[in-house]
Amino acid sequence: MLNRRAFLTRLIGSLSVTAFGPMTLLRQAWARVLPGTLAADPRRPQIHLLPAANWMNDPNGPIYWKGNYHMFYQYNPNGAYWGDMHWGHAVSPDMVHWRHLPVALAPTPGGPDSAGCFSGTAVVHGDRVALLYTGVVAASENEATIRDGEHSLRESQCLAFSTDRDLNAWTKEPLPVIPTPPPGMDVSGFRDPSPWRHGDWWYMVVGSGFRGKGGTMLLYRSKDLRHWDYLHLLSQGAGNGKSTANPVDSGDMWECPDFFPLGDKYVLIHSAEGKSFWQAGIFDAKELVFHPEQSGVLDYGSFYAPKTQLDANQNRILWGWISEKRPLEEYRASGWAGMMSLPRILTLDRDENLCMMVSPEVDKLRRSPQTLILSDKEESIRQQLARMRISDGCGEILCSVKAASGEFHVSIVGDGEATQWLNVKYTAARPGEITLDEKTVPLRSDNINEIELHFYIDGSVMEAFVNRQIAYTKRFYYPGSSAPPVGIRISDKTNFSSLTMWQLSPISSNRLTT
Numbered sequence: 104m105l106n107r108r109a110f111l112t113r114l115i116g117s118l119s120v121t122a123f124g125p126m127t128l129l130r131q132a133w134a135r136v137l138p139g140t141l142a143a144d145p146r147r148p149q150i151h152l153l154p155a156a157n158w159m160n161d162p163n164g165p166i167y168w169k170g171n172y173h174m175f176y177q178y179n180p181n182g183a184y185w186g187d188m189h190w191g192h193a194v195s196p197d198m199v200h201w202r203h204l205p206v207a208l209a210p211t212p213g214g215p216d217s218a219g220c221f222s223g224t225a226v227v228h229g230d231r232v233a234l235l236y237t238g239v240v241a242a243s244e245n246e247a248t249i250r251d252g253e254h255s256l257r258e259s260q261c262l263a264f265s266t267d268r269d270l271n272a273w274t275k276e277p278l279p280v281i282p283t284p285p286p287g288m289d290v291s292g293f294r295d296p297s298p299w300r301h302g303d304w305w306y307m308v309v310g311s312g313f314r315g316k317g318g319t320m321l322l323y324r325s326k327d328l329r330h331w332d333y334l335h336l337l338s339q340g341a342g343n344g345k346s347t348a349n350p351v352d353s354g355d356m357w358e359c360p361d362f363f364p365l366g367d368k369y370v371l372i373h374s375a376e377g378k379s380f381w382q383a384g385i386f387d388a389k390e391l392v393f394h395p396e397q398s399g400v401l402d403y404g405s406f407y408a409p410k411t412q413l414d415a416n417q418n419r420i421l422w423g424w425i426s427e428k429r430p431l432e433e434y435r436a437s438g439w440a441g442m443m444s445l446p447r448i449l450t451l452d453r454d455e456n457l458c459m460m461v462s463p464e465v466d467k468l469r470r471s472p473q474t475l476i477l478s479d480k481e482e483s484i485r486q487q488l489a490r491m492r493i494s495d496g497c498g499e500i501l502c503s504v505k506a507a508s509g510e511f512h513v514s515i516v517g518d519g520e521a522t523q524w525l526n527v528k529y530t531a532a533r534p535g536e537i538t539l540d541e542k543t544v545p546l547r548s549d550n551i552n553e554i555e556l557h558f559y560i561d562g563s564v565m566e567a568f569v570n571r572q573i574a575y576t577k578r579f580y581y582p583g584s585s586a587p588p589v590g591i592r593i594s595d596k597t598n599f600s601s602l603t604m605w606q607l608s609p610i611s612s613n614r615l616t617t
């Protein structure tokens with residue numbers, strides 16, 4: 104959060120010598136990028152959800168309601184930079200094709216969200232949909248719950264309701280439903296409420312933490328979503344021991360918690376230190392205590408602040424914010440920043456490890472398959488791969504590699520051999536790990552004969568999955584006005600047992616997802 108906000112604060116700070124000077128300069132600096140320019144930017148995705156222009160971050164309150172999927176997200180209507188947080192809104196029949204709807208939540212002057220509507224959750228309550236979200240207001244240092252060296256903001260948990268079929272009209276409760284953290288608690292943050300229903304009660308975790316001690320989740324309970332009782336900490340981390348201005352960076356503040364049943368276990372998710380983490384285990388519903396048994400990293404790349412929902416078939420779907428990895432000045436000038444991940448179905452394997460795969464809804468976009476004809480002759484494989492191409496920067500590659508055969512090195516390349524966008528390396532000598540670019544990450548390898556590699560490539564993003572257990576979201580940027588052709592390259596020792604490549608059909612005619 105610091106980095107996004109830091110830019111804005113620094114810019115305003117450096118310009119605040121005259122009353123109207125900053126606004127004039129800000130308007131110049133953030134001149135609107137025209138829709139035609141955005142539509143022609145080959146780095147903009149064609150199958151990922153993002154606003155028609157400007158900045159987005161976290162998914163907020165994804166929900167299936169009256170036959171449609173609704174996605175809300177952190178949105179700045181003023182430009183492609185973090186600030187002035189609103190809840191953007193889009194609707195879809197299938198989690199793939201989206202239509203933008205008017206902004207759902209905007210800060211109310213003088214209200215508990217006057218400085219921003221931060222992240223939260225949507226739930227169905229009776230015949231209405233409720234949004235629980237964090238409102239922020241400017242506050243003095245000693246009243247603030249966000250003190251990160253750049254900001255002084257007070258957070259409270261707020262509530263809004265909608266009854267209409269399209270969820271267009273929202274009525275906010277004028278006062279916060281949880282105005283302050285529990286009395287006597289000196290917390291490092293207090294945000295991103297995440298409720299769930301259990302029996303007759305609503306339970307809710309709120310992301311929080313203690314400086315120098317670690318991140319945490321505060322557990323609350325309510326009958327009506329309006330009156331909440333604080334119970335205890337549902338989970339407590341240890342932090343990384345570093346002393347950072349922003350407690351999120353030291354793991355002393357956990358953002359965007361989510362807690363949900365999966366099979367006969369429970370999963371807890373939180374985000375901190377630039378990554379998102381999962382824990383799976385047992386929820387003692389009597390004592391209201393979570394006993395984690397397994398844990399891991401949800402995605403090793405540009406993926407943060409995820410949120411889950413149930414789809415129409417009761418699958419648990421994970422959505423994440425895919426952030427930019429180019430300099431802030433560059434994305435601000437491009438007129439857009441950030442996108443939503445593809446919907447990923449979560450499951451637990453028999454050892455309680457979290458697995459994920461992109462929802463089969465996305466398979467509907469496949470066209471023009473190109474399949475590798477297997478051969479013992481290395482030259483034949485090379486020649487075929489050299490001809491296989493994804494054009495227009497939007498496609499999918501699914502392959503299986505024989506792990507027992509020793510080692511392999513697979514690269515996704517742009518422009519022939521010229522640019523390696525992603526490298527995957529494996530050696531049977533170290534079966535418990537795999538290397539994605541520079542990162543070597545654990546691979547659960549019991550009885551692995553084949554390693555499945557799955558890549559979704561779209562404009563300037565690649566979502567990569569290894570054996571449905573490792574996810575790695577990669578951003579890559581290239582100059583110019585068209586996307587280079589994408590291909591796959593291999594080392595001598597790579598031994599495929601299958602490989603297919605598809606073009607993926609854009610979800611809108613103009614990259615604006617309208």
Ligand code: FRU
Nearest residue numbers: 104177221222294358359408
């Ligand atoms: C995570 C986060 C949340 C907060 C929101 C503000 O990226 O920092 O904790 O509610 O973004 O935009």
